Amino acid sequence: MKRRLTLSVAVLLSSLSFSQDFSLLTSTENVISVNHQLQPNPESYTDIDGQPYLDFTKSHKVTHMQLGAPSLPYFCESVIVPNKGKINLNIEHDGYIEYQDVDVAPSKGSLKRNINPSELAYTFGEAYNTNAFFPGDIAKTGTPYNLRNTRGVTIAVSPYQYNPVTKVLRVYQNIQTNIITNDKETGKNELFSQYKQNDVFNTVYDRQYLNSGAVFGRYTTVEEEGEMLVIAKDAFINEIQPLVDWKNQSGIKTTIIGTSTAGSTDTQIKAYIENFYATNPDLVYILLVGDHGTVPSHTYGNSGGEQLWSDSYYGQLTGGANDYYPEAFVGRFSGNAGQITTMVNRTLEYEKTPLTGNWMTKAIGLASDEGQGFGNDGEADWQHARNMRTILMNYGYTTVHEFYDGSHGGADAPGNPNSSIITPVVNAGIGLFNYTGHGDQNSCVTGNYSSSHINSSTNNGAYPYVISVACNNGTFTSGTCISETWLRATNANTPTGAIAACGSSILMAWAEPMQTQDEMTELIAETYTTNRKSTLGGIFYNAQMSMLEDYNSSGSSEEVMQTWVMFGDPSTIFRNKVTMNMAVSHVASVPLATTSINVNCDTDGAKISISQDNVLLGFGIASGGTATVNIPALTSNQPLTVVGTKQNFSPYQGSIAVTDGSNSINENPLEGINIYPNPASSKLNIEWDDINPTSIELRDLSGKIIYSNTTIPDSKLTITTSDFASGIYILQIKANDKLNTTKVVFN
Numbered sequence: 001m002k003r004r005l006t007l008s009v010a011v012l013l014s015s016l017s018f019s020q021d022f023s024l025l026t027s028t029e030n031v032i033s034v035n036h037q038l039q040p041n042p043e044s045y046t047d048i049d050g051q052p053y054l055d056f057t058k059s060h061k062v063t064h065m066q067l068g069a070p071s072l073p074y075f076c077e078s079v080i081v082p083n084k085g086k087i088n089l090n091i092e093h094d095g096y097i098e099y100q101d102v103d104v105a106p107s108k109g110s111l112k113r114n115i116n117p118s119e120l121a122y123t124f125g126e127a128y129n130t131n132a133f134f135p136g137d138i139a140k141t142g143t144p145y146n147l148r149n150t151r152g153v154t155i156a157v158s159p160y161q162y163n164p165v166t167k168v169l170r171v172y173q174n175i176q177t178n179i180i181t182n183d184k185e186t187g188k189n190e191l192f193s194q195y196k197q198n199d200v201f202n203t204v205y206d207r208q209y210l211n212s213g214a215v216f217g218r219y220t221t222v223e224e225e226g227e228m229l230v231i232a233k234d235a236f237i238n239e240i241q242p243l244v245d246w247k248n249q250s251g252i253k254t255t256i257i258g259t260s261t262a263g264s265t266d267t268q269i270k271a272y273i274e275n276f277y278a279t280n281p282d283l284v285y286i287l288l289v290g291d292h293g294t295v296p297s298h299t300y301g302n303s304g305g306e307q308l309w310s311d312s313y314y315g316q317l318t319g320g321a322n323d324y325y326p327e328a329f330v331g332r333f334s335g336n337a338g339q340i341t342t343m344v345n346r347t348l349e350y351e352k353t354p355l356t357g358n359w360m361t362k363a364i365g366l367a368s369d370e371g372q373g374f375g376n377d378g379e380a381d382w383q384h385a386r387n388m389r390t391i392l393m394n395y396g397y398t399t400v401h402e403f404y405d406g407s408h409g410g411a412d413a414p415g416n417p418n419s420s421i422i423t424p425v426v427n428a429g430i431g432l433f434n435y436t437g438h439g440d441q442n443s444c445v446t447g448n449y450s451s452s453h454i455n456s457s458t459n460n461g462a463y464p465y466v467i468s469v470a471c472n473n474g475t476f477t478s479g480t481c482i483s484e485t486w487l488r489a490t491n492a493n494t495p496t497g498a499i500a501a502c503g504s505s506i507l508m509a510w511a512e513p514m515q516t517q518d519e520m521t522e523l524i525a526e527t528y529t530t531n532r533k534s535t536l537g538g539i540f541y542n543a544q545m546s547m548l549e550d551y552n553s554s555g556s557s558e559e560v561m562q563t564w565v566m567f568g569d570p571s572t573i574f575r576n577k578v579t580m581n582m583a584v585s586h587v588a589s590v591p592l593a594t595t596s597i598n599v600n601c602d603t604d605g606a607k608i609s610i611s612q613d614n615v616l617l618g619f620g621i622a623s624g625g626t627a628t629v630n631i632p633a634l635t636s637n638q639p640l641t642v643v644g645t646k647q648n649f650s651p652y653q654g655s656i657a658v659t660d661g662s663n664s665i666n667e668n669p670l671e672g673i674n675i676y677p678n679p680a681s682s683k684l685n686i687e688w689d690d691i692n693p694t695s696i697e698l699r700d701l702s703g704k705i706i707y708s709n710t711t712i713p714d715s716k717l718t719i720t721t722s723d724f725a726s727g728i729y730i731l732q733i734k735a736n737d738k739l740n741t742t743k744v745v746f747n
Contacts, residue, residue, distance in 0.1 A: 022077040025176065027214035032079050032179040034210060036139075036157045038171065046105050046373065048122050053105035054169075056160070058378040061515075062550055064158075067109030068125020070134050072160040076552045078152050080209045081144060083191040085183035087153055091139050094174040096161075102169040104162050108374065110556040112304075112507040113438055113471045117374040128164040135161070139177045142552045144189045146319035147545075148201045148327045151191040152209060153179065154552040189319045201284075204542060207528060208549070226284025227253040228571050229276055229328075231269060233290035234258035239340040240289050240333070243569070244614075246348055250643045250651065251609030251619040252285070252571055259295060266298040270314055277317045277327065285537055285571040286314055288332040289340060292477040295332075297505070300562050309477050309505040310562040315541070324561045325545060329537030331500065331570035334476055339488045346463060346487075346495035347569050352651055355461030359429025360575040360648075362399040364464075365389050366417065368437035368446045369406035376514035381436040381446075381469075382408055384514050388434060388521040395525035396577065397432075401425055405437070405446050417447040429462030431575055432524070433498070434517060439470025439508075441481050451485040457496045465536060465574060466501035467520060469513040474503025474565040483567045500536045500568025509556035512547055513564065519543035524576055534647040537570025577648040582606055584644045584652040588701045588730055589659050589741075594634045597656070599627045599642065606646040610656075613638050634658055637739060639732065654704045655697075657730060657741045673733065679745035684719045686733070693735040698744075700729055721746045 025033035044058035056063050060073040081087055106128065108120050127134050135158050142154040155177050161170040181187070205212045228247055232240050237258055247254040255276075262272040277283045288295045288311065300308035315328035333343045354360075365385035372380040379387065382404035389400040402410055403417035413421070426433075435444050443450035466486050468474070474483045481503060489497030504513070520543040523533045533539045544561050551557035582603040590597060599608045601622035608627035609619040613636070620627035622644075634640075637658045644652035672689040686696065696717060698707035706729070707719060726746050733740040 022075070022210060024210050024214065027079070027211040030082065030085075030181045030183065032081065032211055034077060034079065034155060034177050034179070036075060036077075036159065036175045036177070038159055038173070044373075044378075048105060051103060053103045055105045055373060057105070057107075058373045061377050062511075063107065064135055065107050065110040065554055065556075066125075066127070066135075068106050068123045069127040070104045070162045070164060071107035072104065072135065072158065072162055074135075074156050074158045076154050076156050076549050077210050078154045078208055078549050079179060079211045080150050080205070080215045081153050081179060082181045082183065083151050084187065085181040085190075086185035086187040087141055087144055088180045088182060089139065089141050089155075090178040090180060092176040092178070093138065093172050096170040096172040099169040099171070101167050102162070103167065104164070104169065110512075110554055111374070111510045113469070113510055114507050115510075116370050117510065118370060118372065124164075131163065131165040133161040133163050133170065138172055139175060141179065143322055144187060145323040145325045146189055146191050146327075147204070147208065147325045148318070150205060150209070151189065152325075154549055155179070156552050189323055191318065203532065204545070207542070208545060225251075225282070226571075227255070227280055227282045228285035228287060229273065229280075229283055230254060230256040230287045230289060231262045231272075231295060232256060232258060232288075233294040234260050236289050236337060236340050239337050240344060243344045243347055246352065247571065248614050248616045249609065249611045249641050250351070250645050251607050251616065253282070253616045255280075259290070264296075266296050266313070269295070270298070273314055273328075274317055283328055285535075285569075286328050286330045287569055287571075288314070288330065291334045297477055297565075303559065304507070306506045307477070308559060308562050309475075309565070311565050312541075312544075312561060322558075324548060324558055326541055329535075329541045329566075329570040331537060331566045331568050333487070333569070334484050334567060335488050342490055342495050343487050343568075346497070346499065347572055349461065349495065350463055350499050350575070351572060351645075352653070354575060354579050354650065355429070356579065357429065357462075358398055358578050359462040360431035361397050361578060362401075362428075362430045363389075363392060363397055363432035364401045364403060364422065364425060364430055364434065366403045366422065366433070366435045366437070366444060366447050366449065367405070369404060369408070370437070371510060374510060376511045376518060379514070381514075382406065382412070384518070385434060385436055386410065388518065391521050391525050391527070392432070403447055419447060419449050419453045422447050422449050423453050423457065426464070427458045429459060430464045431462070433464040433466040434521075435467070435473075436469040436514065436517065439468065439473045439482075439503075441472045441475045441479060442485070443482060444468070444470060444473070451480070451482045454482065454485045454489050454497060457489060458491050459496050460491055460494055463495070463497065463499040466498045467517055467540075468501065468503045469508060469517055471504060471507040473501075474505045474563075474567070476505065476565065476567075483565065487567050498568070499572060500566060502540055502564055502566050504560075505563045505565050506559070508564075509554075509560055512551045512554060512557045512560045515547040515550050516540075516543040516560070516564070519546040524574070534573050535570060536568055536572045536574055537566065539574060540566055540570075573645070573647050575648055580649050582644055582646065582649050582652055584608070584642070584654065586642060586654065587656060588699070589657040590634070590640070591659050592634050592637065594658075595631060597629050597631065597640075599629060599644075600625060601627055601644055601652075603644070603646055603649060606644050606649065609643045609645070611641045611643070612636060612658075614641075639739065655699060657732065659741075673740055675731065675742055675744065679747050680721045681747045682720070682722045684721050684731075684744060684746075685716065686719070686731075687716045688735070689715070691735045693733050695732075695734045697732045698729055699732065700727070
């Protein structure tokens with residue numbers, strides 16, 4: 001047992017405020033010991049009725065938010081605990097130092113963003129009339145939770161204890177928390193099912209848990225991998241199918257199910273997803289296709305007169321009713337058939353044929369000037385936005401516009417921003433749009449930037465990721481919200497708007513979502529070498545988990561997790577650097593029964609995927625210039641599609657012919673086709689009788705498509721060959737459910 005030393009001293013207050021550090025002491029099967037140590041940190045004060053009060057909200061990230069009680073700091077860290085057993089806590093420390101005659105400011109409570117904290121007066125609640133130390137518990141554990149393959153618990157340490165009656169502040173030193181699991185007693189949220197270890201969550205564990213290395217060892221990370229389940233209104237299946245096909249081609253095994261199968265209520269849909277997860281343990285992404293009326297959101301009930309509408313509910317697949325940590329990342333395409341098509345086309349363009357230029361390295365930070373001393377890290381919204389800007393610029397963003405209420409120097413113009421300065425920047429192209437301020441269903445109050453401005457935008461091809469820390473920007477269950485507008489926007493019948501937009505379905509909390517936005521910025525800027533996320537869903541939901549941990553004692557953090565809705569495809573790979581090219585080559589054909597294909601790629605870490613008829617057969621990760629892709633033995637002579645992908649690269653798209661087993665190209669297996677002259681010097685003619693070709697493609701020997709035509713004339717097609725380099729090519733003609741594959745030579 002550690003000794004306890006009590007000192008009672010009166011000192012200058014310059015040593016009253018501290019930063020903190022957690023360290024793992026031991027991690028065995030049933031005992032986990034964690035040390036918490038404070039480090040000196042400058043303190044701040046606030047004036048209340050002419051008296052200076054120590055104000056920890058200005059110097060610390062998170063403080064207790066009980067209205068009218070002392071606003072003291074607390075610190076949180078999570079650890080992996082055994083899957084079964086009751087969790088007990090034992091606390092040791094090196095004593096405390098007492099500071100006499102200290103005034104500590106009270107909390108204004110956990111506020112929503114429709115309230116300006118500076119306009120609320122401080123109130124001194126019952127705690128200030130109680131001769132006892134607040135908050136009382138030096139440390140405590142939260143409710144255990146399930147995070148996919150792990151059971152975790154968060155430790156909340158409160159080294160500051162204050163007696164408002166005697167005005168004594170105690171600061172505890174070197175607090176050691178011992179998490180002891182009693183496997184003879186039943187615990188909360190025990191984990192009974194074990195799923196296959198998934199690459200997406202390997203680094204999640206490493207970031208989430210202090211003892212992940214002790215439990216699992218350090219992970220060798222690869223690109224985010226996992227399956228996707230698409231649940232769509234039956235009438236929208238045709239509209240979403242091109243995206244499903246591309247996902248399978250690019251290496252994300254994707255299943256699409258109509259609501260006639262999955263169900264029409266939230267309970268039915270959740271049960272279907274849980275059953276799907278049980279048989280498809282690599283499930284990571286869920287895309288809901290349809291609005292609330294066709295693919296319903298879930299409500300957690302009424303709070304403050306608002307329904308807590310939630311889509312993240314569908315990704316919480318293990319644990320109890322109060323476990324909000326996700327096992328899958330959920331996004332939504334909300335709209336009618338035409339609007340769904342817009343979203344599909346935008347996503348395909350963003351991933352397959354991104355607009356050239358450096359638009360993806362530009363961003364907007366739009367923020368109010370409220371919240372000083374009350375926001376996350378004690379920051380006002382504009383300070384929060386400026387700090388994110390610094391991180392992004394240090395990472396390599398070329399421009400991050402400062403649009404802040406008030407006049408704050410730097411790149412922020414004097415006065416308040418408005419739509420006339422925001423709209424041209426959006427139209428010129430940005431890759432990220434951070435908003436922190438007040439909002440309603442159809443607007444960002446700062447800048448008076450609304451759905452009407454988005455609908456008139458002309459940012460074709462340059463689609464930002466929009467993160468909105470504001471009230472009701474995601475209220476979509478009754479009417480259309482601004483986040484939906486971002487995804488539905490078009491200009492000249494082609495997509496504009498955003499690749500994804502995250503908005504709250506209710507009045508949003510003040511400080512908690514700022515932590516999510518901070519963590520998203522850190523992930524985008526690749527701050528953590530062992531926790532890099534490249535998908536829209538991976539970035540958003542990992543940041544949400546960070547918020548849940550940091551604000552473990554705040555009920556508002558749970559509401560933020562429940563009600564912050566992601567509109568967009570969560571599996572889409574985010575672009576934050578200028579698009580680069582990869583060089584890929586492979587054989588032009590393979591025989592039936594092939595089980596492994598080597599693909600040359602000059603970009604290490606690229607994912608090389610092989611599919612057939614839009615069914616994913618396998619993928620490999622390029623290393624040392626080569627990726628080996630293992631596939632089931634080929635039984636069909638349909639061509640293979642080869643796709644290479646990596647964040648911030650333009651994907652490679654090619655094909656490999658499947659031959660009859662002789663490893664040679666079949667000459668004219670379809671009767672009635674005449675190809676001449678071969679070799680061709682300037683033109684290649686293709687004629688046919690009594691067949692109806694549906695597509696004609698010309699590929700080089702690497703499999704790259706150099707000519708494609710699906711609008712076929714009645715009996716003859718001529719291809720100008722002088723446009724191509726001399727050499728051998730593969731001509732493929734599809735007709736009558738058969739494939740004609742022929743070698744042609746251009747001189």
